[in-house]
Amino acid sequence: MPAAPATARKTSPGLPPGPRGRFLLGSLVELSRDWLGFYKRCAEEYGDVVHVRLAHVSVYLLVHPRDIETVLVTQAGNFTKSADYRALARVLGNGLLTSEGEFWKRQRGLIQPAFHRQNILAYAQVMTEAAGRMLDSWKNEGERNIHDDLMCVTLQIVAQCLYGAEVSGSAERVGQAMEVVMQRFVINASLALLFFLDMPVFLARREQRAIRDLDKIIGGIIRKRRSSNQPREDLLDMLLRARDTDGHPMSDTQLRDEVMTLFLAGHETTAIALSWACYLIAQNPHVEAALVEELREVLGDRVPIPDDLPRLRYTEMVLKEAMRLYPAVWGIGRKAISDCELGGYRIPAGSNLFILQWRTQRDARFFPDPERFDPERWRDDPVRSGKIPRFAYFPFGGGPRVCVGASFAMMEATLLLAMIQQGFHLELVLDHPVEMFATVTLRPKYGIRVIAKRRRSAA
Ligand code: HEM
Numbered sequence: 001m002p003a004a005p006a007t008a009r010k011t012s013p014g015l016p017p018g019p020r021g022r023f024l025l026g027s028l029v030e031l032s033r034d035w036l037g038f039y040k041r042c043a044e045e046y047g048d049v050v051h052v053r054l055a056h057v058s059v060y061l062l063v064h065p066r067d068i069e070t071v072l073v074t075q076a077g078n079f080t081k082s083a084d085y086r087a088l089a090r091v092l093g094n095g096l097l098t099s100e101g102e103f104w105k106r107q108r109g110l111i112q113p114a115f116h117r118q119n120i121l122a123y124a125q126v127m128t129e130a131a132g133r134m135l136d137s138w139k140n141e142g143e144r145n146i147h148d149d150l151m152c153v154t155l156q157i158v159a160q161c162l163y164g165a166e167v168s169g170s171a172e173r174v175g176q177a178m179e180v181v182m183q184r185f186v187i188n189a190s191l192a193l194l195f196f197l198d199m200p201v202f203l204a205r206r207e208q209r210a211i212r213d214l215d216k217i218i219g220g221i222i223r224k225r226r227s228s229n230q231p232r233e234d235l236l237d238m239l240l241r242a243r244d245t246d247g248h249p250m251s252d253t254q255l256r257d258e259v260m261t262l263f264l265a266g267h268e269t270t271a272i273a274l275s276w277a278c279y280l281i282a283q284n285p286h287v288e289a290a291l292v293e294e295l296r297e298v299l300g301d302r303v304p305i306p307d308d309l310p311r312l313r314y315t316e317m318v319l320k321e322a323m324r325l326y327p328a329v330w331g332i333g334r335k336a337i338s339d340c341e342l343g344g345y346r347i348p349a350g351s352n353l354f355i356l357q358w359r360t361q362r363d364a365r366f367f368p369d370p371e372r373f374d375p376e377r378w379r380d381d382p383v384r385s386g387k388i389p390r391f392a393y394f395p396f397g398g399g400p401r402v403c404v405g406a407s408f409a410m411m412e413a414t415l416l417l418a419m420i421q422q423g424f425h426l427e428l429v430l431d432h433p434v435e436m437f438a439t440v441t442l443r444p445k446y447g448i449r450v451i452a453k454r455r456r457s458a459a
Pocket of ligand 1: 081096097098108158261262265266267269270273327328329332333395396397398400401402403404405406408409
């Protein structure tokens with residue numbers, strides 16, 4: 001649905017238009033009832049820059065790619081991350097996702113090379129082996145929640161890629177402790193996201209214990225690795241060897257924060273992207289047929305390798321389209337450091353800004369028939385060919401803070417989707433509800449239940 005014309009009602013002079021809201025609470029009640037629905041209505045009714053009042057806090061919703069590019073790229077230096085990231089910092093410490101300023105810049109410089117395309121190709125085998133183990137455990141005609149399976153397999157993959165085989169048994173322990181902490185974090189970050197405020201984070205004893213557990217396991221891995229002289233081919237080794245421009249390595253605390261960050265940022269997002277892709281494929285038999293055709297042609301019955309990736313074009317198109325409709329990170333929050341102009345409005349310093357992949361990527365101005373799942377949109381990539389603005393589609397964010405793991409995630413998702421669809425036809429369990437749950441990520445609320453039917457081999 002295109003955004004409304006500029007005649008929309010204004011709340012007060014000079015401010016962008018937006019809902020009037022209730023006397024004291026503003027739009028807090030409407031937002032808390034249904035985040036996605038509320039933001040969708042705002043964009044449809046009021047246009048590209050929407051002013052939303054949540055009690056005494058003002059939030060500006062940005063829908064147009066031009067303004068999104070201003071915030072993420074051209075004036076990125078004028079914006080810090082929003083309050084929900086600070087709630088996350090309580091768990092992750094000062095890692096890449098949560099740090100700011102010069103400190104962040106130094107860390108980004110140290111970590112980014114480990115994620116360059118040629119460095120991550122070595123992880124393809126870890127990914128396909130983990131996927132193979134997962135698929136071996138699936139019974140023909142068995143009913144399963146594939147979102148749970150995918151959370152498990154992406155956690156194993158990130159553990160293995162981060163610190164290698166010898167301690168990968170700890171992936172489960174880290175995963176369990178992280179789940180406890182994340183439940184608390186989701187509540188805190190959601191509150192922070194809802195109120196756009198710095199919220200104090202209270203941790204119950206169980207949660208404090210989980211953080212101590214995480215510190216113990218990850219600290220142990222780092223100490224063990226520091227005392228070993230054997231070079232390894234994993235991300236931790238690259239982080240240990242990394243030096244900044246003054247020749248300084250990372251401290252143990254810094255390494256711990258970065259390992260935690262990569263653990264967290266690096267598994268749920270990819271699992272979510274794959275879950276929604278499988279859900280959409282299961283509802284679109286013509287897409288499934290084209291996908292299976294490509295997999296038969298390129299792979300036959302064998303396991304994919306990195307050299308296959310350029311030929312798995314349709315598989316990648318399916319993923320891109322799934323991430324358009326269901327972006328795992330559905331919104332990005334920022335705070336303005338000084339006054340700025342967005343969409344013709346003056347936005348005062350200290351304002352909270354909310355950029356919504358989920359809304360912009362479903363905007364009919366950029367994607368005709370936007371609710372339709374149509375991987376063909378990506379055959380002649382409209383962003384790359386300049387037919388639509390660069391920030392009409394940005395599942396990995398953009399600018400200096402663009403996802404550092406984007407290539408890793410795309411390789412992992414492509415390999416895993418190829419193997420799942422090569423081996424199984426997934427049929428949705430009809431009476432199982434599938435709903436979006438927008439917290440920090442866009443999870444399927446009750447998971448995605450399917451009957452997994454083994455495909456006949458291509459031979
Ligand atoms: C489909 C999967 C993924 C999606 C959709 C995704 C999305 C995003 C987005 C939108 C951001 C930008 C947040 C912002 O600007 O505030 C981000 C940042 C980040 N992502 Fe990802 N991500 C994915 C996978 C991964 C993986 C696999 C890793 C690592 C193994 C990772 C690590 C990070 C880190 C460390 C940052 C912070 C970068 C910085 O601020 O310098 N992500 N991600």
